[in-house]
Amino acid sequence: MDSSIAAILTLDGLTNGIVYGLIAIALVLVFTVTRILFIPQGEFVAYGALTLAMLQQGQRPGPLWLLLVLALCAAGMQAASLLRAGQAALLPRALLGTLGVPLVIAALVWWAAPQQFALPVQVLLTLLLITALGPLMYQVVYESMADASVLQLLIVSVGIHLAMTGLGLVFFGAEGFRTPAFWDERWNLASLTLSAQTVVVVAAAAALLVALWFFSGRTLYGKALRATAVNRLGARLMGISTTLAGKLSFAVAAFIGALSGVLIGPMSTIFYDSGFLIGLKGFVAATIGALASFPAAAGGALLVGLLESFSSFWASDFKEVIVFLALLPILLWRSLVIPAHDEDEE
Amino acid sequence: MKTKLAIKAGVLAAMLACAGIAHAELTIGVVMSLTGPGSGLGIPAKNGFALWPETIAGEKVKMIILDDATDPTQASKNARRLVAEDKVDLIIGSAAVPPTLAIADVALETQTVQLAISPIETAEGKDAWTFRLPQSTAVMAGGVVNQMKKLGVKTIGFLGYSDSYGENWLKEVQRLATAAGMKMGTVERFSRADTSVTAQALRVVSSNPDAVLVVASGSGAAMPHKALIERGYKGKIFQTHSAASRDLIRLGGKDVEGAYVISGPAVVPEALPDSNASKKLAMDFVTRYEKQFGAGSRNLFAAHTYDAQLVLQKVVPEALKKAKPGTPAFRAALKEALETSGPIQITQGTLNYSPKDHFGLGDDARIMLTIQNGNWKAVNP
Numbered sequence: 060m061d062s063s064i065a066a067i068l069t070l071d072g073l074t075n076g077i078v079y080g081l082i083a084i085a086l087v088l089v090f091t092v093t094r095i096l097f098i099p100q101g102e103f104v105a106y107g108a109l110t111l112a113m114l115q116q117g118q119r120p121g122p123l124w125l126l127l128v129l130a131l132c133a134a135g136m137q138a139a140s141l142l143r144a145g146q147a148a149l150l151p152r153a154l155l156g157t158l159g160v161p162l163v164i165a166a167l168v169w170w171a172a173p174q175q176f177a178l179p180v181q182v183l184l185t186l187l188l189i190t191a192l193g194p195l196m197y198q199v200v201y202e203s204m205a206d207a208s209v210l211q212l213l214i215v216s217v218g219i220h221l222a223m224t225g226l227g228l229v230f231f232g233a234e235g236f237r238t239p240a241f242w243d244e245r246w247n248l249a250s251l252t253l254s255a256q257t258v259v260v261v262a263a264a265a266a267l268l269v270a271l272w273f274f275s276g277r278t279l280y281g282k283a284l285r286a287t288a289v290n291r292l293g294a295r296l297m298g299i300s301t302t303l304a305g306k307l308s309f310a311v312a313a314f315i316g317a318l319s320g321v322l323i324g325p326m327s328t329i330f331y332d333s334g335f336l337i338g339l340k341g342f343v344a345a346t347i348g349a350l351a352s353f354p355a356a357a358g359g360a361l362l363v364g365l366l367e368s369f370s371s372f373w374a375s376d377f378k379e380v381i382v383f384l385a386l387l388p389i390l391l392w393r394s395l396v397i398p399a400h401d402e403d404e405e
Numbered sequence: 406m407k408t409k410l411a412i413k414a415g416v417l418a419a420m421l422a423c424a425g426i427a428h429a430e431l432t433i434g435v436v437m438s439l440t441g442p443g444s445g446l447g448i449p450a451k452n453g454f455a456l457w458p459e460t461i462a463g464e465k466v467k468m469i470i471l472d473d474a475t476d477p478t479q480a481s482k483n484a485r486r487l488v489a490e491d492k493v494d495l496i497i498g499s500a501a502v503p504p505t506l507a508i509a510d511v512a513l514e515t516q517t518v519q520l521a522i523s524p525i526e527t528a529e530g531k532d533a534w535t536f537r538l539p540q541s542t543a544v545m546a547g548g549v550v551n552q553m554k555k556l557g558v559k560t561i562g563f564l565g566y567s568d569s570y571g572e573n574w575l576k577e578v579q580r581l582a583t584a585a586g587m588k589m590g591t592v593e594r595f596s597r598a599d600t601s602v603t604a605q606a607l608r609v610v611s612s613n614p615d616a617v618l619v620v621a622s623g624s625g626a627a628m629p630h631k632a633l634i635e636r637g638y639k640g641k642i643f644q645t646h647s648a649a650s651r652d653l654i655r656l657g658g659k660d661v662e663g664a665y666v667i668s669g670p671a672v673v674p675e676a677l678p679d680s681n682a683s684k685k686l687a688m689d690f691v692t693r694y695e696k697q698f699g700a701g702s703r704n705l706f707a708a709h710t711y712d713a714q715l716v717l718q719k720v721v722p723e724a725l726k727k728a729k730p731g732t733p734a735f736r737a738a739l740k741e742a743l744e745t746s747g748p749i750q751i752t753q754g755t756l757n758y759s760p761k762d763h764f765g766l767g768d769d770a771r772i773m774l775t776i777q778n779g780n781w782k783a784v785n786p
Contacts, residue, residue: 064607064611067603067607067636068603068604068607071601071603071604075600075601078600225440228440228444232448233444233445233447233448233623234445234623234624234652235445235623235624235625235652235656236624236656237627237628237656252635323600326600326601327599327600327601327628328624328625328627328628328656330442330445330597330598330624330625332441332442332598333598333600335598336598336599336600337600367601368601368603368604369604371595371599371601371602371604371605372604372605372607372608375567375593375594375595375604375605375608376567376594378595378599379596
């Protein structure tokens with residue numbers, strides 16, 4: 060190995076690492092706010108990439124139907140609980156609140172899909188559609204069991220992951236897709252070829268981090284999320300709705316997933332079931348941050364990306380083994396440094 | 406009283422009629438990978454059944470299709486269910502190698518004929534009841550190595566799946582290439598779910614072989630190909646028959662121009678000379694299939710299930726002479742007919758099963774293609 064090969068591998072590893080980092084950040088966010096280990100995060104990535112591919116071909120993407128079904132389920136559940144409480148008068152307003160936004164988004168995508176707009180518009184539509192799935196999913200699946208144990212929430216997450224993979228096959232078919240690059244340019248820097256897509260990934264990730272920082276530090280909703288993350292009960296006592304916090308964290312997670320999908324789409328062929336492995340690597344990174352620290356998770360993601368890149372160069376047969384085995388020393392170290400604590404203590 | 410009697414008579418007649426149909430029915434169990442990583446192969450294979458006739462040799466065809474989720478355990482369970490409960494006469498499937506191997510075990514144990522859609526390699530005698538419809542890896546690898554020899558290739562790089570498909574190809578190409586005086590160089594692996602093969606491509610390119618063999622299937626074959634081109638590889642790139650679908654061109658774009666792809670003749674019957682015995686059948690398959698599933702949708706896996714029907718047209722009449730469907734005797738007769746009634750003309754070439762050889766296809770069952778201006782073109786043999 061010479062320096063030029065090392066440079067290429069580093070660049071490739073960092074590019075992938077940034078995408079894993081985005082996923083890790085979403086996982087940490089969802090876990091701290093809702094205590095849900097959100098296994099289906101990777102599915103949002105695949106859905107994002109494949110929805111964009113569908114829009115590219117002028118077809119109406121399948122998640123559109125998922126959005127409508129979830130919205131109807133949420134509305135039905137809401138209506139049932141209002142009727143049971145004898146508050147039928149509140150019904151129209153509540154239904155409008157639940158159904159309104161998803162219906163508008165669905166109608167917009169339905170209308171726009173066959174028009175084959177320019178790439179940026181299609182990316183916006185994709186982000187809109189997938190982001191809208193997040194809060195509805197929280198509302199339908201997790202809201203009623205928000206106080207369940209971490210293990211129960213994890214089991215439900217696995218179920219959602221399996222359901223979303225199956226639906227992905229129905230929505231997108233078995234064959235993979237590759238979306239066109241945002242910016243098809245390559246620069247030669249000595250022996251290194253820098254593709255414009257890499258620059259796009261770095262820029263998008265940086266923009267997202269700044270936006271998240273601004274959101275959590277300067278806006279009321281962001282502060283509410285942070286408060287819930289620090290202490291659920293305390294936040295509720297202060298009048299913060301944990302349901303709202305849950306929905307909000309899912310919206311952010313879905314948005315990050317869709318964005319990662321859109322970013323990774325031009326670099327790799329994405330299949331309906333590609334999300335799981337990508338999500339799992341994000342999970343390894345999040346574990347490095349102990350599912351609590353954003354900077355550690357992001358750093359861990361870069362480490363995972365580099366580890367993956369170099370191990371596939373030296374021992375391509377054992378690449379996956381090496382990446383996932385890396386969890387062991389990290390867990391060992393964590394358990395030595397930080398004493399175990401029981402979640403029931405909270 | 407009279408009406409009651411009439412009803413009784415009617416019921417009896419209906420039962421007799423049902424029983425009559427049940428006897429004159431050819432029950433076929435299908436185990437196919439419709440979900441999971443093999444679904445890219447299993448779904449088109451299932452589509453091929455749409456072109457089947459309603460009856461074979463005068464027997465009504467009853468088909469039971471089960472999904473194995475590309476999981477050997479599930480495939481094995483499905484196969485057992487088909488034999489034990491549905492009393493099938495034969496099993497077709499599966500499209501991916503691991504589930505097909507699992508079915509082969511059940512086929513041997515329950516003495517049921519299996520028509521395999523993937524070219525599985527089994528231990529000696531383990532395939533007594535398994536007959537493959539696709540070309541063996543050895544036949545296809547032979548075509549690849551012949552072409553390499555013709556192009557004056559001396560060193561070969563390998564970039565393939567880290568599964569049994571990749572392993573089989575590596576073994577065969579290594580054997581044939583060494584025999585032809587070529588050298589097998591860097592061997593690199595990746596899996597279908599990988600988001601990047603840059604590192605492996607880099608290693609292959611840096612050893613600078615005269616040709617690189619990419620072993621991957623369906624749309625998964627485009628990414629390693631593109632990675633090689635992106636890393637500046639200028640030599641010849643070869644692809645296997647699992648990549649011989651439109652997806653390679655759709656995803657690869659201009660990067661796959663000039664690639665060599667080994668294939669069965671069913672994908673490009675137009676390129677075959679009129680003297681080729683498979684041309685008429687393959688043309689018929691392609692026209693009918695594309696009429697139903699859209700232009701450019703032709704693929705090898707649908708051709709295999711279409712071929713299954715051609716094979717049955719030939720062997721079922723033979724077996725019927727000896728036994729009735731639904732009995733173990735019929736299953737044994739079917740096996741015997743498959744082993745003795747060759748040659749059978751199918752879209753891929755001429756099948757010649759024998760008690761020793763359950764692959765059946767020879768060197769006429771392959772064709773070397775190249776990609777030119779976003780379309781397939783046959784390389785003159």
